[in-house]
Amino acid sequence: MTSYVFPPPQTPSLPVVGSEARFPVRRIFCVGRNYADHAREMGHDPDREPPFFFDKPADALVIGEAAIPYPPLTAKLEHEAELVACLGAGGRDIPVDRALDLVWGYAIGNDLTRRDVQAQAKKLGRPWSLAKGFDASAVCGPVHPLSATGHPASGRIALSVNGATRQEGDLAQMIWSLAEVISILSREILLCPGDLIYTGTPAGVGPLQPGDRIRIEIAGLGHLENTVA
Ligand code: MN
Secondary structure, eight states, X not given: OOOXXXXXXXXXXXXXXXXXXXXXXXXXXXXXSOBHHHHHHTTOOOSOOOOOEEEEOGGGEEETTOOBOOOSSOSOXXXXXXXXXXXXXXXXXXXXXXXXXXXXXXXXXEEOEEHHHHHHHHHHTOOOHHHHSXXXXXEEOOBEEHHHHOOOOSOEEEEEETTEEEEEEEGGGBSSOHHHHHXXXXXXXXXXXXXXXXXXXXXXXEEOOTTOEEEEEETTTEEEEEEBO
């Protein structure tokens, strides 16, 4: 048995709907600008430029309906409602027509962003790490097994804050389908069981304040509610 100089961190994990077993999380990847109307609101041409990726640490998860701590060093925390694909298998150079075979289930996610920090990073050509991958930046609901949901290729995705709708779109509006996203990402890195992929957000991203109540709905996955502490 390996001995460590201090106890190693536990594997982050998500609850699974209808099961006592938990889904172990390995890495968190996020797709940028995967809905045309959101690409436009961020000032970019959504003309099917190749998808790009950023990541968050697995221990940045806010699990289920836990409270979201307002992060330090930002005056513009923003929400991004996203469908999360939870991989149960891995591989590299996965063809598009086999890519969905890697998916174990789906969850509702919120890709929290320190937008002011991100804007500064963009301006200076610096990494987005601390704009996107800060503590408690990856809100994720319970994992719905594929057997319960199928692959949700279309259906409403919406986010409201204190009852007012901010984001509303359809999963079918993704510029790059989940199968394409998985295939393209698998050319860059070896995908592994436990990897999560946040698949992008529709238009309407906006700021959050302490005390705000966020509700995200995705067709077939129910809803997820979190309060900003
Ligand atoms: Mn996002």
